[in-house]
Amino acid sequence: MNTAVVVFPGSNCDQDVMHAVAETLGTKVRAVWHRETALPADTDLVILPGGFSFGDYLRCGAMAARSPIMKAVAAHGKRGGLLLGICNGFQILTESELLPGALLPNRTLDFICRPCFLRVENVSNPFTANFSKGQCVQFPIAHGDGLYTLPESELKTLEERGGVVFRYCSPDGQAEDESNPNGSANNIAGIVNEGGNILGLMPHPERASDPLLGGADGRVFWRSLFDAYRKGGR
Amino acid sequence: MDFRKAGLRETEYEEIKRVLGREPNECELRIMGVMWSEHCSYKSTKHLLKLFPNEGERVVLGPGENAGIVDLGEGLGAAFKVESHNHPSAVAPYQGAATGVGGIIRDILALGARPVASLDGLFFGDPERARTRTLASGIVHGVGGYGNAVGVPTVGGKTVYDPCYNENPLLNAFCIGLIPLDEIVSSRTARPGQAVVLLGSKTGRDGIAGAAFASVELSEDNKASRPSIQIGDPFAEKLLIEACLEMKEKKLIVSMQDMGAAGIISSSSEVAAKSGVGMILHFDKVPLRAENMEPWEIALSESQERMLLIVDRPRLSEVMKIAEKWELDCAEFGETVEGDEYTILFHGERAASLPATLIGDRCPQIHWPSRRPADLEARWTFDVEDIPLPQDWNEALLSLLSSPSLASKESIYEQYDSMVQLNTVVGPGHPVNMLRIKGRDSLIAMTLDADPWKCSLDPFRGGAETVARSVRDLAVSGARAAGLTDCLNFPSPEVPEQYWVLEECVKGMAEACAAFNCPVVSGNVSLYNESPEGAILPTPVVGTVGIVPSTDATLSSGSWEEGDVLFLVGPCNPSLGGSRYLLSQGRFEGRPLPFSPEAEKDFVERALKTASSKAAHSGRAISGGGLAAALAKESMESGVGAAAAVPVPTRKDVFLFGEGGARALYAVPMSRVPLFKTLWSGYPCIPVGRAGGDSLSVEGAFSLPVAKLLTKWRGR
Numbered sequence: 001m002n003t004a005v006v007v008f009p010g011s012n013c014d015q016d017v018m019h020a021v022a023e024t025l026g027t028k029v030r031a032v033w034h035r036e037t038a039l040p041a042d043t044d045l046v047i048l049p050g051g052f053s054f055g056d057y058l059r060c061g062a063m064a065a066r067s068p069i070m071k072a073v074a075a076h077g078k079r080g081g082l083l084l085g086i087c088n089g090f091q092i093l094t095e096s097e098l099l100p101g102a103l104l105p106n107r108t109l110d111f112i113c114r115p116c117f118l119r120v121e122n123v124s125n126p127f128t129a130n131f132s133k134g135q136c137v138q139f140p141i142a143h144g145d146g147l148y149t150l151p152e153s154e155l156k157t158l159e160e161r162g163g164v165v166f167r168y169c170s171p172d173g174q175a176e177d178e179s180n181p182n183g184s185a186n187n188i189a190g191i192v193n194e195g196g197n198i199l200g201l202m203p204h205p206e207r208a209s210d211p212l213l214g215g216a217d218g219r220v221f222w223r224s225l226f227d228a229y230r231k232g233g234r
Numbered sequence: 235m236d237f238r239k240a241g242l243r244e245t246e247y248e249e250i251k252r253v254l255g256r257e258p259n260e261c262e263l264r265i266m267g268v269m270w271s272e273h274c275s276y277k278s279t280k281h282l283l284k285l286f287p288n289e290g291e292r293v294v295l296g297p298g299e300n301a302g303i304v305d306l307g308e309g310l311g312a313a314f315k316v317e318s319h320n321h322p323s324a325v326a327p328y329q330g331a332a333t334g335v336g337g338i339i340r341d342i343l344a345l346g347a348r349p350v351a352s353l354d355g356l357f358f359g360d361p362e363r364a365r366t367r368t369l370a371s372g373i374v375h376g377v378g379g380y381g382n383a384v385g386v387p388t389v390g391g392k393t394v395y396d397p398c399y400n401e402n403p404l405l406n407a408f409c410i411g412l413i414p415l416d417e418i419v420s421s422r423t424a425r426p427g428q429a430v431v432l433l434g435s436k437t438g439r440d441g442i443a444g445a446a447f448a449s450v451e452l453s454e455d456n457k458a459s460r461p462s463i464q465i466g467d468p469f470a471e472k473l474l475i476e477a478c479l480e481m482k483e484k485k486l487i488v489s490m491q492d493m494g495a496a497g498i499i500s501s502s503s504e505v506a507a508k509s510g511v512g513m514i515l516h517f518d519k520v521p522l523r524a525e526n527m528e529p530w531e532i533a534l535s536e537s538q539e540r541m542l543l544i545v546d547r548p549r550l551s552e553v554m555k556i557a558e559k560w561e562l563d564c565a566e567f568g569e570t571v572e573g574d575e576y577t578i579l580f581h582g583e584r585a586a587s588l589p590a591t592l593i594g595d596r597c598p599q600i601h602w603p604s605r606r607p608a609d610l611e612a613r614w615t616f617d618v619e620d621i622p623l624p625q626d627w628n629e630a631l632l633s634l635l636s637s638p639s640l641a642s643k644e645s646i647y648e649q650y651d652s653m654v655q656l657n658t659v660v661g662p663g664h665p666v667n668m669l670r671i672k673g674r675d676s677l678i679a680m681t682l683d684a685d686p687w688k689c690s691l692d693p694f695r696g697g698a699e700t701v702a703r704s705v706r707d708l709a710v711s712g713a714r715a716a717g718l719t720d721c722l723n724f725p726s727p728e729v730p731e732q733y734w735v736l737e738e739c740v741k742g743m744a745e746a747c748a749a750f751n752c753p754v755v756s757g758n759v760s761l762y763n764e765s766p767e768g769a770i771l772p773t774p775v776v777g778t779v780g781i782v783p784s785t786d787a788t789l790s791s792g793s794w795e796e797g798d799v800l801f802l803v804g805p806c807n808p809s810l811g812g813s814r815y816l817l818s819q820g821r822f823e824g825r826p827l828p829f830s831p832e833a834e835k836d837f838v839e840r841a842l843k844t845a846s847s848k849a850a851h852s853g854r855a856i857s858g859g860g861l862a863a864a865l866a867k868e869s870m871e872s873g874v875g876a877a878a879a880v881p882v883p884t885r886k887d888v889f890l891f892g893e894g895g896a897r898a899l900y901a902v903p904m905s906r907v908p909l910f911k912t913l914w915s916g917y918p919c920i921p922v923g924r925a926g927g928d929s930l931s932v933e934g935a936f937s938l939p940v941a942k943l944l945t946k947w948r949g950r
Contacts, residue, residue, distance in 0.1 A: 009473055009561060010383070012383075012472065012654055013385075013654060015655070050654075051385060052383040052385075052472070055383060055467070055469025056383065057469065110375075111378050112649070113650060113653065142382070142651045144382075204653075206656070207653050212670060213653070213658060213659060213670075
């Protein structure tokens with residue numbers, strides 16, 4: 001499985017995600033500068049990493065969504081290629097309309113960095129196939145604009161088709177308001193497209209990929225992707 | 235132009251005239267006024283700083299460079315420094331703090347190191363005041379806003395509240411970076427005939443003469459000094475970091491200097507003077523963002539996110555190419571020449587011509603008169619018998635834990651990205667923060683510390699205690715201190731009593747550094763921290779860095795297990811003088827304990843062995859709030875209660891709330907009690923209780939559910 005991590009000016013989790021994938025899977029990971037117009041030909045997984053692309057000076061992700069590389073990224077996703085957006089990467093995916101909805105400033109209006117519990121809602125996609133449905137995992141969040149929102153009717157559609165993959169929850173798996181760090185609709189932390197090949201999430205699996213750093217649930221996430229790839233699904 | 239308006243003293247002006255053999259022109263006068271300000275020249279403290287030991291087996295680079303470097307072994311170094319941005323933070327809290335963080339990151343970058351973590355030292359006024367809340371919120375948002383975006387995690391820090399900081403808050407920013415020792419970039423390596431390059435943001439009128447602003451007291455007048463405040467752009471800094479490191483990798487940089495205080499003039503003249511070359515700078519070639527800037531404005535602008543590079547001409551095009559990739563302005567605007575002459579040309583005219591060595595190095599030092607405060611002894615003559623024992627012990631503990639300086643700082647540090655870069659092994663909320671080094675087993679440990687109250691009551695002892703606390707914290711966690719960086723935040727040195735306090739603090743710190751063999755490798759001085767409301771307490775801050783040889787040799791805090799035996803190591807007669815407990819009762823008096831080098835060194839060696847031999851589950855050096863606060867914090871973090879007693883005839887309040895001395899609280903599993911006792915045999919060591927249950931109680935004193943402690947401590 002060959003991974004391409006897109007680097008935008010202001011990305012700051014690009015090296016981290018490359019490290020986590022390489023350490024966990026031992027597979028090939030390459031950085032692709034945002035001004036490129038094509039992905040390496042043999043790319044299987046594209047990751048849009050976290051950070052502050054273009055300083056978040058416009059809406060988060062809005063500038064990056066218009067970077068030269070994004071045409072190739074969108075084509076990869078539309079072909080059914082694996083595409084993952086983490087944090088700022090999720091914002092770029094919604095700004096590119098590769099995923100529905102938008103990410104607004106946290107309801108506290110403050111940046112929040114802390115470990116979070118997430119309930120895995122959907123395991124019939126390559127990103128979470130190795131988890132069990134309803135399992136509670138721990139990935140940290142670190143964002144100022146993570147409040148996921150979309151119009152009521154679309155939210156209903158999203159829920160009904162099982163598009164919600166991760167929901168913020170309490171340590172015992174209850175998706176209640178107190179465990180919602182940013183005010184996201186229905187405690188939504190991560191969603192997948194209808195094709196099941198494009199996932200966006202605010203929490204950082206790459207920060208939960210080493211027990212020394214306080215957690216290894218992220219490894220299951222990477223391993224899921226790898227296993228799905230090997231089964232030849234994508 | 236009158237030399238006084240430029241901020242120069244008469245003797246300084248005379249010296250400039252003597253060296254030049256003529257009157258300086260206006261541009262030169264303005265340059266010299268800023269470069270010889272306290273902030274840039276250290277003229278009041280240079281001789282004091284010489285008291286600090288700065289050599290040691292691990293020291294690769296000591297004071298005098300952009301930051302100090304200690305050897306982490308196997309060819310890798312850690313570059314670190316702490317710097318103040320106090321005055322700007324008082325006037326424009328968000329931007330002041332943001333640019334403070336940005337500035338210290340560039341100091342680390344200037345050595346060619348990748349910045350890997352920050353710590354922040356925050357000193358705020360009375361939290362009940364609306365003004366404090368405004369300042370604190372702005373400063374915290376500034377630290378986070380900049381640090382989060384630039385991708386350098388803020389992994390810890392120190393937050394202190396005292397009314398003395400009401401109008402003059404302090405923001406001390408610490409940064410640490412990693413650098414292969416054979417790749418260190420120096421400011422001393424420029425040679426004649428090389429290109430002088432400005433990389434990064436365009437130069438504007440922001441921050442002109444900020445260094446001079448930092449060298450006087452805050453007044454209503456200069457609070458209107460908005461033009462002196464720099465504006466931060468973390469996005470530009472992130473690009474600057476990546477571009478500089480890419481250039482360094484490709485060995486394109488001969489010499490590098492960040493542009494902080496006094497911008498172009500400070501960075502370029504420093505490179506010239508240290509390298510022993512002259513410089514000719516063409517100010518017409520500096521990319522500007524404001525119109526009609528005068529040469530002195532260009533020279534002194536403190537526009538952020540700029541670096542000065544010295545590059546060999548044949549490699550200029552490669553430098554330009556990397557700058558273009560990162561979308562940064564990059565301009566060759568001068569050259570290095572033989573000799574000592576530093577010349578600024580503007581529109582074909584000579585705007586300034588000064589000896590490079592005069593600008594940065596030769597400011598006449600000032601020895602301010604020093605006088606011991608007359609009321610010093612009076613502060614010490616307090617009788618512990620005058621202090622009534624608490625009537626309600628539970629309330630005493632709860633009010634101590636909820637006092638602003640001791641209460642949880644979660645609401646602050648959760649606003650900082652503490653994890654980016656994937657190295658944070660121990661993040662904020664712990665006495666010591668630890669980073670892993672990818673591909674190695676060893677860890678870097680660091681802690682930021684200060685105790686302004688003890689420094690005020692007894693500056694010598696307080697200074698020593700400040701250093702000692704940080705070294706003890708490191709030792710208990712398993713790290714041997716390798717070196718420290720200091721930020722001396724003090725009021726005006728022109729008041730003899732205040733100068734004496736500064737001197738004594740430095741002497742105390744120096745004595746402790748020498749005893750611990752923990753050299754001072756970098757630092758910063760911030761004087762004139764006073765406002766019409768008064769002077770700040772003497773606030774030396776230390777950022778101490780240590781090394782843990784392997785992940786196995788660390789000991790965490792807050793990891794009690796049911797049944798662990800709790801041991802207090804260290805003397806049982808601490809002092810209530812300057813203790814948080816006494817302060818929380820509104821009594822600011824007494825004398826801190828003296829520094830005992832032998833006991834301290836003994837403690838460090840035993841603590842290191844305790845960590846490496848896994849003799850305990852948990853350990854915490856005892857500092858603010860005494861044993862009681864240590865018990866409570868360990869208990870809350872562990873989620874385990876304890877039943878303890880006071881097994882000595884010492885007064886209970888002194889035993890539980892007193893501070894000072896080399897002491898720690900350990901939680902030891904029953905099976906390892908014999909090993910633990912052996913390790914501490916010959917040092918005061920007594921069992922004080924057992925961990926277990928849901929409540930923390932000390933016989934004859936407090937007894938409270940851990941959940942209640944947590945609610946009070948977290949304040950939410």
